[in-house]
Amino acid sequence: MTFSRFLKLVIKAPVLAVGCAIVGVLFSALLLLTTFLIHLIGGLEHGQISQLVQVIAKHLPLVFAVGGSLSAFMTDVPISSVFGSARWATGRELQKLSTTDDGLLIGRDPETDALLRYDGPAHLLTMAPTRTGKGVGVIIPNLLTAERSVICVDPKGENARINGRAREQFGPVHILDPSGVTGEHSLSFQSPRYARSRRARYGGRCQYAG
Ligand SMILES: Nc1ncnc2c1ncn2[C@@H]1O[C@H](COP(=O)(O)OP(=O)(O)OP(=O)(O)O)[C@@H](O)[C@H]1O
Numbered sequence: 001m002t003f004s005r006f007l008k009l010v011i012k013a014p015v016l017a018v019g020c021a022i023v024g025v026l027f028s029a030l031l032l033l034t035t036f037l038i039h040l041i042g043g044l045e046h047g048q049i050s051q052l053v054q055v056i057a058k059h060l061p062l063v064f065a066v067g068g069s070l071s072a073f074m075t076d077v078p079i080s081s082v083f084g085s086a087r088w089a090t091g092r093e094l095q096k097l098s099t100t101d102d103g104l105l106i107g108r109d110p111e112t113d114a115l116l117r118y119d120g121p122a123h124l125l126t127m128a129p130t131r132t133g134k135g136v137g138v139i140i141p142n143l144l145t146a147e148r149s150v151i152c153v154d155p156k157g158e159n160a161r162i163n164g165r166a167r168e169q170f171g172p173v174h175i176l177d178p179s180g181v182t183g184e185h186s187l188s189f190q191s192p193r194y195a196r197s198r199r200a201r202y203g204g205r206c207q208y209a210g
């Protein structure tokens with residue numbers, strides 16, 4: 001635990017303690033009132049029970065206060081990621097994503113409309129129904145701006161058609177298009193030359209495995 005985090009907890013604990021103590025006082029008052037009404041209306045009175053109720057009511061605020069201050073530390077225990085750690089971004093994280101110029105475009109801040117970029121270690125997955133803008137909203141803008149190597153699996157050929165030329169500013173662009181969907185010149189490999197190469201045996205095994 002870092003010092004600043006510890007400091008935050010030390011400030012949070014007394015605030016929670018006071019809040020819980022107030023709740024404890026309310027509960028005590030409710031308990032005493034209920035007991036009083038039972039005595040008054042029902043005429044029931046048992047010395048030992050009254051004593052017990054008074055002791056509980058007296059200590060309840062203290063118990064709540066201690067519980068509250070301890071909970072400040074307990075809620076900060078990191079949640080296990082065994083079953084996944086996915087969650088919504090916090091406001092602070094969104095602000096960080098909207099101010100950086102690095103990383104892949106992942107969307108817009110719904111409040112400020114600023115572009116959000118992510119350059120962290122996590123993998124990204126965009127899921128949305130068909131024809132809802134995955135291409136125009138995420139894939140194409142990233143292909144137009146990402147100054148990094150990209151392997152783009154593009155069965156419709158639209159990304160090659162739209163971004164192929166533009167990506168040449170970042171380096172060589174190779175289009176492998178055996179079905180001819182892009183209308184662009186496709187790379188190919190020379191099988192006779194390949195068959196003679198040392199890699200052929202390895203490739204054969206890969207094909208077999210595939
Ligand atoms: N923000 C937008 N403004 C205007 N038109 C849009 C917008 N988003 C999507 N469209 C239109 O919707 C069509 C589908 O968008 P896009 O190809 O990005 O969807 P997709 O989610 O990639 O679909 P698919 O699952 O079929 O690949 C586009 O051709 C475009 O005309």
Ligand SMILES: [Mg+2]
Pocket residue numbers: 134135
């Ligand atoms: Mg698409």
